[in-house]
Amino acid sequence: MRTTHTTCLRRHRGISTILGTLIFIGVLFTAVIPMFLVMKQADNIYTQNVHEMEIQDQDRASEAVEAYAYPLTETSEQLNVRVTNTGVVPVKIVRVWINDVSYSASASVTSQETQVLGPFTVTLQSGKSYLATVTTDRGNSFASTSGTLYFTDGYWFTPSLGIHILVLNWVGKYKVYVYNATWNNPPTVTTYETQGIDFGDIECSQLVDVEGGYWVKVVKKVGGSWVNLPGTPVPVVIVWPGGSPVINVIADGRDT
């Protein structure tokens, strides 16, 4: 009789264990695991955002813009800003500042592209300087490479116009001629000649009086005669306002 009773108890003893196990598994799958999944998901979102911001910071650091402000005419109260993206990432110009006044802009400039923004109307005051700055949507600001514009006596101050020539050179003697392209039988505007045999690159700047088209010729003395460097004479156009007052010309005299 006792033996039968013990067997009956043993048969029912496992129910609590099974229930306990089920409850444990239930807690595991409905509380602990979801908690870890949510935490893991938050970590993933955080990591993704940090990565995106790192990329954005790199893009911001690699932005390179050249801005150039110029008046429409010598007496105009309107300024244009020419923007060239010299970097490798596209930029979006969101604002243009002229002194302490901002103008909204929305210009997307791809790499190596140039766009003209404006015209922007400014309040002219004689004897006052005007500095233009452009702001990108990544928070960079770039000031006009032409520096400040100066307005006085009803006219914008005209900077010196010129051509800057760089001759790549190992050794040699050179002459640089600048001709006005609009004149018939053009006389030489300016001439530059190196003093003797020069070693290393040669630089010279030739000022010109008026805007317009010019020819630049660079010759090198080879065996008693003067030889044109490859690519020269080269045409050059100076437009101001509306363009850079100084044009750069590069000639290679290393293989001549």
Place this chain on the structure above:
Amino acid sequence: MESRRGISPVIATIILSAVVLTIGSAVWSYAQGASTVIATGYVNDTLTIMREVTERFTVEHVSNHSAGTILYVWIYNYGTVDILADVYANATHLTTHTFSSTLGTTVVSGSIVKVEASFQSNPLQSGDQVAIKVHSRRQNNAYYTYYVP
């Protein structure tokens, strides 16, 4: 022997199961609540840190009132989260320092805000150097040095 049996095995099992279920339910309920609280706290903390590291702003432009009594600071928020910024300006004239601050300016993401710092008591003069610090409530800073024209 019959009188010593006590509660029948079936009833004992039922009682034991009820106890297990009751305690188990309590533990289950507590575990769910605790895990929810822990997960929510963790997510909130993570989002807070995320907003801190994704915050981006800069001092885009600075100018001053012609009388030198007000300094204007333009703050551009180019990040993806709104910021609450405090502006501190410390002007140096020769050996004299003048301090001004403007607290609690909200700058919405993608917008620019003009903040004014007062220098009524000691107006700015030409040539003064003004060190500007913009401090966000998430502990990020932006600096700018301005020379009064």
